[in-house]
Amino acid sequence: MADDVKLAVIYYSSTGTVHQLAEAVAAGASAAGADVRLLRVAELAPREVVASSQPWATHAAATEHIALATPEDVFWADAVVFGSPTRFGNVASQLKQFLDTLGGLWMQGLLADKVYSGFTATSQLHGGQESTLLALYNAVYHFGGIVVPPGFTDPIKFVDGNPYGTAHVSGGQGEIPVDDTARAAGTYQGKRVANVTRALKAGRRA
Template structure:
């Protein structure tokens, strides 16, 4: 059984929705097991309530130690000024022991994201995230152009060869479109297929 973790942070629910679609894609692949978990919130609860943070998310909280148990990890983060969110950075900055032990070497790593605006830094968020995964020795997987949703030009859509993505709109009201969810499913399945092949060796 190939074990895959979808590990995300979501402040307002867009990445949470995408994480579920990624997991749906993984489940399409036989002999895989997928878990969806979150990194801990680091905004104090009273402040988070004032900010309207979505506190009712069903995914459990991951520990850094458990990352070593998976064959692939698919990371989801909203963009923050073209980078990953501090909540995800804070979690990754606690993985020093995993790095020392080489626990993630050879595992598949993949990233998806969300931004408010079309050109608000999705690609920089994903590609700068990749640096951390490479330091851990992970094998980076994106979304190949065999995913037809990447070339859709008839609507505004997220999704790139770097990873699936969505756009929340400046007011946060836009939720992932069907095309974006389809690219997310593709990414989940694609990662699962590659992780299976790597594990078989």
């Protein structure tokens, strides 16, 4: 159907927190009727570094079956929701490297007018959630994309407290589980992005 929304959730996760948020976003988008691709980006850290951390190694092994994102997935999508843990208040290098592979599509104008959104996790409270999402959205501005944040458009966001995108405080090794509030926020964000994208597609056809 012409109003079907194609949505890609593209993320990086080391210990699994951002992966769980990605699943919630994908579930929300699917519930809103979108055709969803849940995709991870490639790990850049050496194998021995990953193996030195049990949570990191365990999560890497558990998610090997999830397909790696490619620029074609972004070209395919009407909307893309990116997920990244915070690295010194910025996007993780693994996701940034993927963004840098999109230069060819950008030069052709093929990233423009799509919908984009983001989510994140930090080890500590006030550990850079907002700055990470704002840094992520810098790329979207260069794409000519349309940022659709959750804002405070649903009561869950007043509990989650981050209008820039779903966020969770995970602890240093992901020892603080993703809670119901974060999952609900991610699900809501996925639904919102899918519904806004569908409305934009309908408006363009009018």
